[in-house]
Amino acid sequence: MSEFKRAIANSELDEGSILAVRINGERIALYKIAGEVYGTSEMCSHSDCSLEDFGKVVENDQVECICHGARFRIKTGEVTRLPAEVPLKTYSVKIDNDEVWVRVPDPAKT
Ligand code: FES
Numbered sequence: 001m002s003e004f005k006r007a008i009a010n011s012e013l014d015e016g017s018i019l020a021v022r023i024n025g026e027r028i029a030l031y032k033i034a035g036e037v038y039g040t041s042e043m044c045s046h047s048d049c050s051l052e053d054f055g056k057v058v059e060n061d062q063v064e065c066i067c068h069g070a071r072f073r074i075k076t077g078e079v080t081r082l083p084a085e086v087p088l089k090t091y092s093v094k095i096d097n098d099e100v101w102v103r104v105p106d107p108a109k110t
Helices: none
Strands: 002-009 018-023 026-033 036-041 055-058 062-065 071-073 079-081 093-096 099-105
Touching: 002 018, 002 026, 018 055, 018 099, 026 055, 026 099, 036 093
Parallel strands: none
Antiparallel strands: 002 099, 018 026, 026 036, 055 062, 062 071, 071 079, 093 099
């Protein structure tokens, strides 16, 4: 079971930037690309570097973790460059009334 939770005001996230939020105990990285907001797990799947601190958006649709150079497609979480081999978890995101909402599992039901 999961539900949308308010994360941030849309204005808090700049185009091309990465912002970490914690909702229901999950660390989620939010990205704004061409005005749309996307969410992935905030920790790189290779060796747990923070993507807020060590990630950068590249080629308009990927996040690169500068710890060891892995890349992931932001919309799908798929690995696009080693050394990471495990995709990032992705989250459904919606913008409503200029606020960003993220669908997260209900901690009481997981
Ligand atoms: S921790 Fe991200 S590439 Fe190694």
